[in-house]
Amino acid sequence: MALLTRTPAHPPELLGLWLLLAAVPVAALPHAWEQPPWVFAVLLAAWLWRVMIHAANTQLPPRWVMVLLVLAGGGLTFAEFGTVFGQQAGTALLLVMVALKLLEIRSQRDIVVSLFLAYFVVVTTYFFNQSILIAAYSLLSAWLITAALIQVHSGRVLPLARLARSSGLMMVHALPIMLILFLVFPRIPGPIWGSPHEDPVGQTGLSDRLEFGDIAQLLENEATALRVRFEGPVPPSSQQYWRALVMSDFDGRGWRVDRGRPEVPADGDGPGDIAYTATLEPTRAHYLPVLDFPVGIPDQGRLLDNLQVLTSRRVDSRLQYSGRARLDAPPAWPLSAEERTRALALPAAAAPRARVQAGLWRAAHGDDDTAIVQEALRLFAGEPFRYTLRPPLLRGDRTDAFLFESRAGYCEHYASTFAVLMRAAGIPARVITGYQGGQWMDAGNYLRLRQADAHAWTEVWLEDRGWVRVDPTAAIAPERIETGLSGWFGEDIDAPAFLRRSGLPWTVQWRLRISDWHDVATFRWESLVLAFDPERQRELFARFGLDATDWRSVLIALAVSLGGLGVLAGLIALLRRPRDRRDPAQRALDRLSRRLRRHGLAREPHETAAAYATRVRDARPELAGPLADFAQAYTHLRYADLDAQEREQFQRQLWRALGEAKG
């Protein structure tokens, strides 16, 4: 053997550079969707430059160039964001600096620093996206970064498979600690400084204003809006009205949301109440969709007197909340004169022909408001009103144009027109927007409401019953209400693919299936991981009789769980350690010696197996056969160069001889 150790073929100080060059773009990739394009251009350029330096074995840029580049990077970031702090600007700056760091890697230390920064890049991904896909992807990034760290410190070029395995094992072994710290590390609600990421992107989904066509437009949007898990029985689909916004002001073209007045929430603890937990996708608005009629209010929101729930902070990230609903008994508050005026208001010029129609109904039915409601619904239910995906464009006064000319519309056409008719007839009315229907996800046991499930309906004030929900859509398209959108549009070839029940190519079917799996995974991820907050932590601690707000409890929990983990790891190590390090043949010889000790024939330490066998044979001639076999097998096993088959054969001979050599 050579006296000097083999020296690595690569300069050891740059071991792992290639892996670093692979890890940085992988770690940074999710930012491509969040950062201005120039940030990525800088990253790509620096990366290419570095690869070329390495490939062509040329010089790194001189120091003054680096200083200029760093200044330029900082300047660009400042020019783009007006700051270099905060989530967006800070992340951009981090990416630029990681890119430039690639250009000045001279030593092992530089590689290590870059890899640490790459971990940081992975963490900043979560400021923008916390989906399960990103979670899986960032595991890949962390795996690569860890592999690069291992390569840097192993002092030689390791095979990729070994690196992959070592890195993967390190991550797997770290999972228990991660889990314990995640559950036990004290959580503090709210930000300490600054405010969470505020994205200038506009509102998605329902908006504060409702015009004809607004909800029909959402029909194409298959994105999930809300996921709901029920704690008890699931109410029938036709009873599930998720109210988000209440519109009381009509200006002739559309409806505007009524901010309402805060009201003491009705005490709701009835036996038939429906308890649910909903997860709302970011709306960048303040409303929380709640199941009609809300009796238990989510902690994050406050109930207004028109039964809307609004949050104080805009919903910019996924939000989970719990609520309770009573399906049939709307809480009745008296209608104030002011509210009555508001709920009857119609612009003077609006819908002249509809007003005439309402006047006729009023004249026919006198004081019977219910009969007027029935008249209007009967009107919609009969021909030639159609419920359609593609309502025609309307001219002139929209209400009249719809009611007397096109007679084809979507839920907002019916809801708005119905409300106008009611107001014209002197019945207080308002339009509600929210979600209705949805898809029951068996795999996750939850209800998935898409943006497409957006719906508009109305409420009218009846003197003896208070606000009563009337859904004109149910009159014209009952299937829409009872079985959801696909119930009505399932056979319509114009409908978006996710609503159709047949006639889809298999590629689209698979896309939809994958989309469903993704939604289920997202839901579980959400409820298992992302929803863990100080409140959940308190509940978890309480289950073990501990108080999460008391630092002593936290310390106890940490000590017990980490200590338990240590004991477990120790036990596993103990169990996996080979119990006997001796050679198997040596073990057999020791056993033989122990067995013969009773007869005063223990092996002397200096005796070889052959010499021992000879001595025993002289004393116990009857054992001559097995002893000879034993000595032969032992000698071969210990000293001969055997192939696997021979080894096995001698091992068998050894143990057989041992068995036969019974004293």
Add this chain to the structure above:
Amino acid sequence: MRSGKLNLARDHGLRARWGRLREDFVRWVTRRHQTDGRRARVTRDRVYILPTRQGYMLLLILLVMLLGSINYSNNMAFLLTFLIVGIGHNAMWYTHRNLLGLKVTVLPVKPAFAGAPPVLALRLEEPDGRPREALRLAAGGRESPPAFLEPGASVDVAIALEARPRGIYRLPRQRLSTRYPLGLLEAWTWLTLDTEVVVYPVPIPADAMQAAATDGDGEETTVPAARDALPDEIRDYRPGDSPNRIAWKAVARSGRLFVRDSAGGEAAPTWLDWDAVPGADPEYRLSVLCHLVLEANAAGQPFGLRLPGQRLGPDAGPDHLGRCLRALALFGLPGRNPA
């Protein structure tokens, strides 16, 4: 310029003091270790582990990540932060295991001539069936390149020690360390494997001596005439006879050990004599003798070495050569020096 020198001097003084402090500390830490002899096993009670600078750097980055996670109540950031905490924590265990259980044997140090670095070589053996990576051996302020071991394998790691004047030295304390896998922590063990390092005098060529020779006292140092072609006398082997002189043919014929006894028939062997070397400096004389010894050995003739108070040979062969060189290395020195 002047102040620079001054600084340097002070720096040097501080460094020396720091070095002594460090040495005392290490001695205090390892006081319970026994001297290892020629073989040692890296056991649990002698593995030390501390974070490296990189380890502290990652700790700082993790702290920033944690603050970010708390501030934005970002559960995924918490998860990744804690995952890296877990990885960093386990690295402690990994690094420790990378060193634990290794068997270390010191290989005999080949003697070196003064001015050339003696090479310390240790054999590392892997008995536990797991691969070991990036093991570094350091001794006497020198460090080896990283070594690695496949399960059950062994590898020799060498360090060129500092060149020293002639003499016999004890090995400096060895430090076997590793930072594998992540470089966040360093595990190390101190070994006091014991063997001696003999440093021979620098050989100085004979012509230099002749040039320096002033008195004509060269009678005994003259190179002897060519050997007579007389047949060797064969006699029985006596303990102490050089193995070079065993008459193998006779041994093969008879099964008894015979040696060729040529002393009687040969010309007088060369005597390399201390007194015959001119010059007042004993180190110089030793160097010249060293060169002569090497030359005589290369010529394959028996020779003897006469030093004040010592007589070696006449004899031939590597053992005799070793004895002579050793005598030259140790001449006038009290004993082993700590290296």
